[in-house]
Amino acid sequence: MKKKNMTRWAMIIPATVVLAFVLLYPIGNTIWLSFRREHLLRPTMNAFVGFQNYSYILQSSDFLQSLKVTAYFTGVSVFIEFVIGLFTAILLNQDFKMKAFLRVLVVLPWAIPTVANGVMWQWIFDTNYGALNGLLSQLGLISEYVNWLGTPFGALNSVIIADIWKNCWFFTIVLLGALQAIPKNYYEAAYVDGAGFWKKLFKVTLPLLKPAIAISLVLRISEAFKAFDIIYIMTKGGPANGTQVLSYYVYHTAFESLRMGRGAAISTVVTALILIIAIIFTNVLMREEVDLSA
Amino acid sequence: MKKLNVLFLVSLLVLFALTGFSKETIKVISSDDFAAFRREVIPEFEKLYPDIEVELTSVGYNQLYQKEVTSLIANPKAYDVIDVDCIWTPEFVTLGLLEQIDDRLTPEMKEEIIPSVMTILQYGGKTYGLPMFDDVLxxxxxxxxxxxxxxxxxxxxxxxxxxxxxxxxxxxxxxxxxxxxxxxxxxxxxxxxxxxxxxxxxxxxxxxxxxxxxxxxxxxxxxxxxxxxxxxxxxxxxxxxxxxxxxxxxxxxxxxxxxxxxxxxxxxxxxxxxxxxxxxxxxxxxxxxxxxxxxxxSGSMGFAITKQSEHKDAAWKFISFLASKEMQKQQAIDYGAMPVVESLYSDPEILELHPEFGPMLSQLSYVTDRPSxxxxxxxxxxxxxxxxxxxxxxxxxxxxxxxxxxxxxxxxxxxxxxx
The missing domain is CATH 3.40.190.10 (Periplasmic binding protein-like II)
Incomplete structure (x- = not known):
């Protein structure tokens, strides 16, 4: 018995050591850094400062602005992505001729690297040479070219559109997988009881998709909450910091201003926020048993 | 007999190692803008100094500052030569990243290089590098x-x-x-x-x-x-x-x-x-x-030698090569860069190929620097x-x-x- 135990431990140890190095140490070090003033360019000023970094952040208008931008970006993009993803998943779950081809097609945008996607949309939105202005003016919808990325709010919405185009298919793929696991006879029974499309959606499909929805939402929300690459490529946080999401704020503080302590404090706050959101979502959506009697 | 063979092999290996190591490699980081020219003339430089090898990395201007600072703070020997924008000189000098080069300046350099351009790499009365081009908007x-x-x-x-x-x-x-x-x-x-x-x-x-x-x-x-x-x-x-x-x-x-x-x-x-x-x-x-x-x-930039570099002499040879009259002339002709050598502004060959240098030169008298x-x-x-x-x-x-x-x-x- 004892020998068996030893073997178990021996087998776990290598993975634990690796994880300790690549996960526990960086996380612990980040939290430790967040209590220090650690300025790469002013090493003489480095010191332990307790909660000073945190109190600075919470009072800073930049942080509040970034939090708002991030919340808007996450809320709007994930919600629209979810709705598009759900309905395309339902559509692709039907029997029709092009089904297999379309299923492959939806994976394509999702498989494009974010950087390539960002550059592509940057050109689509370009004021003078962009495809969007070209299309809209040829259709006669606009008389003058619009500078889509030129206002803080316009740029934010443009980045959201680029993000939706790429990421809504994630929901399609996950939800389509879950839809295929729902037995057909549930729908037949609902049909016999006289349920229409919407009733079937709300009474059968959605309740049975709950676990898949919860997992995909948590994954996408936490991903959108820390979005960085698409912002870096398309707007660099501008104009006038209108698209400076929290991750970009961390990047700017830690790697452009080289204030490591403050940067670590912001990323700790961001991590805590994502953790809270994830806990709420998994609890609300996954706790209840699925009940089809209602 | 066997022993002799082994001895022979070992000495051969040592010889190889020595010749391999005797070649000095200098690591250079440059902004993308003039990297093409710099890459082009490295073979010429290596022919001139066969025992020096140049390894050139280039990044876009907007990434350059961050790349240099973070690399050098993490590893002070990461680069031997760095590309310095005029606005970074005070900070880089204060951080102790740059090697002072006043003693290395030759009389010709002091005479040939335009004094107002030389200032971009000066701080506190000391010189920390050589300008590579004289540029303004x-x-x-x-x-x-x-x-x-x-x-x-x-x-x-x-x-x-x-x-x-x-x-x-x-x-x-x-x-x-x-x-x-x-x-x-x-x-x-x-x-x-x-x-x-x-x-x-x-x-x-x-x-x-x-x-x-x-x-x-x-x-x-x-x-x-x-x-x-x-x-x-x-x-x-x-x-x-x-x-x-x-x-x-x-x-x-x-x-x-x-x-x-x-x-x-x-x-x-x-x-x-x-x-x-x-x-x-x-x-x-x-x-x-x-x-x-x-x-x-103004927006001139230059090359400086890093303080912790182990190849300072080789690095100096490289940057003085690029600031030389011949190279400055070639850079002006091929890439339209305003040279840092005063006499080149009256060089007939350059003026014929670049008639715009005339009006450009008159602009150089009306320049404001960004804050130092x-x-x-x-x-x-x-x-x-x-x-x-x-x-x-x-x-x-x-x-x-x-x-x-x-x-x-x-x-x-x-x-x-x-x-």
Missing amino acids: FFYYNEKMLEEAGLSEPPTTYDEFVSFSKTIMDKGLAKYGSVWGWAQAEGLICYYTQLIGAFGGKFFDENGYPAFNSGGGLEALKWMVDSIYEYGVVDPSSITSDDRALLHGVANGDVPFGFDWSFAWTIFNDPEQSTQVGNIKVGLCPTGKDGIVSNTS LVSYNEVSRILQIYIQRALTKDMEPKEALDAAAKEIVDLLKEYGEIN
């Missing part, structure tokens, strides 16, 4: 469009700049009068420096406190905002373009006016990148105030954001500059740069 105008609009001369004041733009736009020759690089990046501060000097303002007063939020500094920003919304002569996409992106507008003939660095000339006259070959001329940047002839912003501060990078970032707030009409110009001034004072106080 030049005023490029489309002569053909001006003629078609019935205008004989380029504008000399910003009022004329606006009215000429309107004339050209009214005749349907161009969509806008000009496009600028006012995106949230260092280029924005260069353009603001050009205008602040033209409107007679300055960044800081004698005591080191911000002075840009009144007088010429405020007028410059007001003009920027008005030129977009009030006069409608500046392409609004200027808010999201940088000094690389605006080249398209001028090269395509979409706008008659643009301000950019010397390398723009080569692009405007390259048939593969431009439809306006031969039409673009260089004029003096306009002025915004009586008594000021013209003003532009140890914490320049953070100060610049604050200014960029607030100027953008005004440009996107999120704030009034006065309100934005006041807010920027307040944040900059807090920052400079934190670092003890002012009391």
